[in-house]
Amino acid sequence: MVSDDPNVGLAIGLTTAAGLATVIGGGLACLCDPNNHSLLAGCLAMAAGVMVYVSFIEIFPEATNLFHESGTFNSDHAFMMTTLVYFVGNGLCLGADVLTQLWISRKKSKASENREIVSTGEDDDPHGLATAAIAVQELTTGAEPVPAADETRVEGGLSTSSSTRSFESQDELPRPRIHTRTELLGTALFTAGAVCLHNFPEGIVTFIGTLEDPSVGVSLATAIAVHNIPEGIAVASPVLKATGSKKQALFWTLVSALAEPLGGILAWLILGDIINDITIAVMFALTAGVMAYIAIIKLQFSASHFDPTNRWAGGGFLLGTAVMAVSLGADILIKLWMSRKERKASRTLEHARTAGDDDACGLAAEIIVVPELAEGSEPPPAESGLRLDIFVDLEFPRMKLTRLANVGNSTALFTAGAVALHTFPEGIVTFLATLGDPAVGVSLAIAIAVHNIPEGIAIATPVLKATGSKKKAVLWTFIAALAEPLGGILAWLILGDIINDITIAVMFALIAGVMAYIAIIKLQFSASQFDPTNHWAGGGFLLGTAVMALSLVLFRI
Structure with a gap:
């Protein structure tokens, strides 16, 4: 379909360049000390932040929009389809994770029987597949990692050292789970797979965008290249830590990078007749589910265990989201500039047509962004074209139904404040909707009530654990609950004249x-600190997203 397009070479070049930016990230990771646990935690968390932000802010909404623009689904059904495919991505990762854990457990059991200890500096496996490797670092909450040279003894597949004997009772925080090099390699392969899956549709979109308009392709490739750098760090860091081989780290980073041009080339060679809005939407939604799972269940969890203080892990996550926001923001500015030029060109064209000036009409047409037409196809309407705007009409997944322990009053108050801030505009929206149409108000109230239940659990659990007082737990839950009717009452009494789409949008973005x-x-x-196995913490997170997704789906029925 596109074999004779003059922009094919440019499209391949842009997709390749954007993909190879992943290798730049891998190179940066190789320049750092793999035994620097704080830096490793920061890199892993930064990549997690990038993945979470791009999954929920860019990919998920774009998939919803593509489902809707296909003409097969209305806006509500498009959201439901995206949600369904998103959880399919979660499920695929969960299944692969379970199989990987079974494989690791089998290898660890065999290693325990043989009493083999493999340290980072003594790894002579050129392929980095030392499945019997036992972690040389132990992490304890509030303590620095034990140096690799310290004596470590294997007992039942786990290692013990003098640093862990400082815990005098079982009431103290449990020791974080030991990270074997096999587990780190598994995390790396998971991450590489996620990045490949993520880069593949990006390559398709960049390729098609370049064919339709080279300026669009350049802006897309630039934004993608920027956020591919931390993704390269995410792939290379655990491989480097697990194998000690920079070649292995760069190899897996390169494998991840090649998915980008591969997607573009396949779009050119064989997928031209079957690629449409629905297939791209499915790929994007599946990618969002995979990346969210990898980011939170794998990367952020690993980062938290390499950094028990949460300074590097927390800061890295925030930095990752900021990097992604800046890259997407730059892309949006470019698109706004292009949109302005397009509107100016359209006005010039309209003026030329009115005045009958053929030359001016021709000049204006040169700079209008119009998709190139396949041979024999009809011209599209003037307002059509490759839709490139970033859609952010998506509520971030809310409080997760997880098992929490030994969290102080600060976490409890943070949670109560967040929920109160969240329920306040919900009260306003429900109140105003009820005034406009009682039936709409009832449906809103029911949907909000459903997803407020896990939020109540999220508030009460840390308060109960921190204070041991059920009364205080119920009190703080009640205080957070009062924000909902308070929002409605204020909307009725004093905010009627200033509430508009912008003020509500600001409140929701802040929330x-x-x-x-x-x-x-x-x-x-x-x-993660209370559940070193990540079974309850990871499962609770997935359950929390499922509960919130169900409530949002019910809201749209």
Whole structure:
């Protein structure tokens, strides 16, 4: 379909360049000391932040929009389809994770029987597949990692050292799970797979965008290249830590990078007749599910265990989201500039047509962004073209139903404040909707009530654990609950003249930022410290997203 297009060479070049930016990230990781646990935690968390942000802010909404633009689904059904495919991605990762854990457990059991100890500096496996490797570092909450040279004894597949004997009772925080080099390699392969899956549709979109308009392809490739750098760090860091081989780290980074041009080339060679809005939407939604799982269940969890203080892990996550926001923001500015030029050209064209000036009409047409037409196809309407705007009409996943322990009053108050801030505009929206149409108000109230239940659990659990008082737990839950009717009453009494789309949008965006911070930096970190296996913490996170997704789907029925 596109074999004779003059922009094919440019499209391949742009997709390749954007993909190879992943290798730059891998090179940066190789320049750093793999035994620097703080830096490793920061890199892993930074990549997690990039993946979370791009999954929920860019990919998920874009998939929803593509489902809707296909003409097969209305807006509500498009959201439901995206949600369904998103959880398919979660499920695929979960299944692969379970199989990987079974494989690791079998190898660890065999290693325990043989009493073999493999240290980082003594790895002579050229392929980095030392499945019997036992971690040379032990992490304890509030303590620095034990140096690799310290004596470590294997007991039942786990290692013990003098640093862990400082715990005098079982009431103290449990020791974080030992990270074997096999587990780190598994995390690396998971991450590489996620990045490949993520880069593949990006390559398709960049390729098609370049064919339709080279300026669009350049802007897309630039934004993608920027956020591919930390993804390269995410792939290379655990490989480097697991194998000690920079060649292995760069190899797996290169494998991940090649998915980008591969996607573009396949789009050119064989996928031209079957690629449409629905297939791209499915790929994007699946990618969002895979990347969210990898970012939070694998990368952020590993980062939290390499950094028990949560300074590097938390800061790295925030830095990753900021990097992604800047890259997407730059892309949006470019698109706004292009849109302005397009509108100016359209006005010039309209003026020329009115005046009958053929030359001016021709000049204006040169700079209008119009998709190139396949041979024999009809011209599209003037307003059509490759839709490139970033859609952010998506509520960030809310409080997660997780098992929390030994979190102080600060986490409890943080959570209560976040939920109160979240329920306040919900009260306003429900109140105003009920005034406009009671039936709409009832449906809103029911949907909000459903997803408020796990939020109540998220508030009460840390308060109960921190204070041991059920009364205080119920009190703080009640205080957070009062924000909902308070929002409605204020909307009725004093805010009627100033409430508009912008003020509500600001409140929701502020809420998204606050709740994302609380969920990942506070709640999920605390859960991971209390559950070294990550079975309850990871499962609770997935359950929390499923509960919230169900409530949002019910809201749209």
